[in-house]
Amino acid sequence: MNESTEKNEVIRGLENVIAANTKTSLVDGVNGELHYQGYNINDLAENTQFEEIIHLFWQGRLPDVAEFEELRSRLVAEMRLPSQVIKMIELSPPNAHPMGVLRTAVSMLGMFDPDAENSSRASNQRKAIRIAAQVPTIVAALNRVRRREPVLSPDPELNLSGNFLYMMNGGIPGQDEQKVIDLVLILLTDHGLNASTFAARVVSSTLAEMHSAVSAALGALKGPLHGGANQRVMEMLQEIDNIDEVKAYLDGMLADKKKIMGFGHRVYKVQDPRTNHLRKYSELLCRQAKMSELYQISHKIEEIVVREKGIYPNVDFYLATVLFALGISKEYFTPVFAVARTVGWIAHILEQYADNRLIRPACNYEGKIGRRFIPLSERR
Ligand code: COA
Numbered sequence: 095m096n097e098s099t100e101k102n103e104v105i106r107g108l109e110n111v112i113a114a115n116t117k118t119s120l121v122d123g124v125n126g127e128l129h130y131q132g133y134n135i136n137d138l139a140e141n142t143q144f145e146e147i148i149h150l151f152w153q154g155r156l157p158d159v160a161e162f163e164e165l166r167s168r169l170v171a172e173m174r175l176p177s178q179v180i181k182m183i184e185l186s187p188p189n190a191h192p193m194g195v196l197r198t199a200v201s202m203l204g205m206f207d208p209d210a211e212n213s214s215r216a217s218n219q220r221k222a223i224r225i226a227a228q229v230p231t232i233v234a235a236l237n238r239v240r241r242r243e244p245v246l247s248p249d250p251e252l253n254l255s256g257n258f259l260y261m262m263n264g265g266i267p268g269q270d271e272q273k274v275i276d277l278v279l280i281l282l283t284d285h286g287l288n289a290s291t292f293a294a295r296v297v298s299s300t301l302a303e304m305h306s307a308v309s310a311a312l313g314a315l316k317g318p319l320h321g322g323a324n325q326r327v328m329e330m331l332q333e334i335d336n337i338d339e340v341k342a343y344l345d346g347m348l349a350d351k352k353k354i355m356g357f358g359h360r361v362y363k364v365q366d367p368r369t370n371h372l373r374k375y376s377e378l379l380c381r382q383a384k385m386s387e388l389y390q391i392s393h394k395i396e397e398i399v400v401r402e403k404g405i406y407p408n409v410d411f412y413l414a415t416v417l418f419a420l421g422i423s424k425e426y427f428t429p430v431f432a433v434a435r436t437v438g439w440i441a442h443i444l445e446q447y448a449d450n451r452l453i454r455p456a457c458n459y460e461g462k463i464g465r466r467f468i469p470l471s472e473r474r
Contacts, residue, residue: 123361172227204305234261284438290314326355327414356411372412379419
């Protein structure tokens with residue numbers, strides 16, 4: 095088929111277009127199920143640590159104890175950032191969005207990586223570890239810099255989620271807090287051919303190196319229709335003063351045909367299986383942080399939107415209050431998402447490299463044709 099002026103049907107948003115084969119994750123939108131490499135997310139969610147999931151995605155199976163410990167210590171060993179990247183973080187404008195800083199830092203790491211332009215299998219495996227290890231450090235370092243606190247080095251005894259919290263806040267994190275962050279990272283690791291994963295696959299299909307593909311994916315994740323939705327959820331909750339205002343607030347939004355952030359999904363037509371886990375922790379953590387009304391407002395929003403629009407909360411909805419109750423400020427919600435999804439992106443990038451064909455769809459041309467060229471000096 096040529097790209098031409100013929101009107102071929104456009105599949106808007108590429109809905110239901112099959113663009114890749116994958117062994118990573120299965121999003122079952124009809125039954126509301128999510129499977130990672132054949133395991134139901136409900137079995138993994140509260141029973142594993144993030145390193146087990148990383149091993150599952152990159153090696154195709156869960157690790158034994160020795161493999162787990164080896165991966166944990168390799169990740170910690172690669173968490174440090176080059177001093178130039180820390181300097182860039184310090185020099186970034188104070189109002190720059192953390193996702194912009196993260197995207198820039200990953201791109202910059204691509205130049206400093208010892209395997210920079212080497213895309214051999216072995217070097218990609220080394221880069222995979224480094225990128226997954228360094229993304230949480232970037233997010234944590236930015237948080238420290240913005241709070242005028244010293245940037246911390248990882249603690250070799252902790253796992254990835256523990257180090258993430260430690261480098262964000264200082265002080266060894268409590269086990270409960272670490273468990274919630276592990277849960278969040280596990281729930282967000284991968285999700286079929288979502289927009290950022292597709293962006294990663296498009297870039298890797300040109301055989302560009304891994305840092306370029308991850309930088310592109312970070313750009314896609316930042317958008318409010320994708321990973322940026324969680325921050326907007328929090329902004330919406332902060333606009334609602336109390337539970338009695340919820341109905342009027344939503345009526346106004348729906349009358350103006352505005353989207354309710356954190357609701358709706360391209361694939362799930364029933365409830366997203368990740369919602370139950372996050373709702374449960376939203377209630378618990380809001381109660382512990384003495385902000386139960388935030389949870390109650392969220393729950394009332396869910397009741398009304400499900401009833402009146404027939405759409406369900408997606409992963410970003412209760413994620414917002416979970417992270418907020420943990421003391422994470424809203425600009426960092428999407429970066430936390432990125433810490434997790436980086437692992438999924440890398441799994442897809444490796445799959446793309448292993449069986450690659452350039453991703454290059456086609457478009458209908460709707461512009462003018464046959465225009466007569468006039469040189470600059472003669473144009474009036
Ligand atoms: N609030 C209100 N209405 C919504 C909605 C929402 N969050 N999500 C979808 N809808 C409505 C649309 O207005 C549309 O209605 P219409 O047919 O009457 O015009 C219908 O549902 C289909 O929505 P559409 O935007 O075409 O679906 P999509 O598959 O292209 O988009 C999302 C999926 C996720 C982008 C969309 O649901 C959305 O924008 N959600 C809010 C942002 C969000 O939470 N993103 C995180 C996704 S994990």
